[in-house]
Amino acid sequence: MKKVMLIVFLLLTLLLHSCAFLLPEDDVLQSLGEYGNKEEGVNAGFRDVTIYIKYYYDDIDLTGNNYFDPVTEENLSVLGEYVADFEKWVACVKESEAFHFYDFSLENADDQDYLYLLDESDEGLDKEDYKIYFFDSQTNVLYYFRNTW
Secondary structure, three states: OHHHHHHHHHHHHHHHHHHHHHOOOOHHHHOOOOOOEEEEEEEEOOOOEEEEEEEEOOOOOOOOOOOOEEOOHHHHHHHHHHHHHHHHHHHHHOOOHHHOOOOOOHHHOOOOOEEEEEEOOOOOOOOOEEEEEEEEOOOOEEEEEEEEO
8 A cells, every 4th residue: 555655656656747848937937036926827738838827016127128028019910819819729629727827818918017938839830839928017027928739
């Protein structure tokens, strides 16, 4: 019985550690420093992963950050294409509790906000693997979008 319990414990430990890839512990997020709070929605299937996280910051200045660029008309247009794609995935899983708080709107974006978009899709494939970091400077909220399939 002790051997069975040990095996179950080890399997659970491995399972929990294998889920760590879902959450963004990366250089971009770390470049912003400590956040105060967060809300997260994660949907992971066999091959696809959809993640939406809102990070709340007390005070932050992105001037000189190596990742983020100020929002412009051009990159806002590109962002709109990705958000439209992301929202298709959210619509598939919105009934789950994981995405009940999805509230991102491009209408609130302006030239005071910051954006970092990383598309890691295979060449020739459109929007199959991307990460979006959108910082709303009026609310000090970082919106993180992750989609891969």
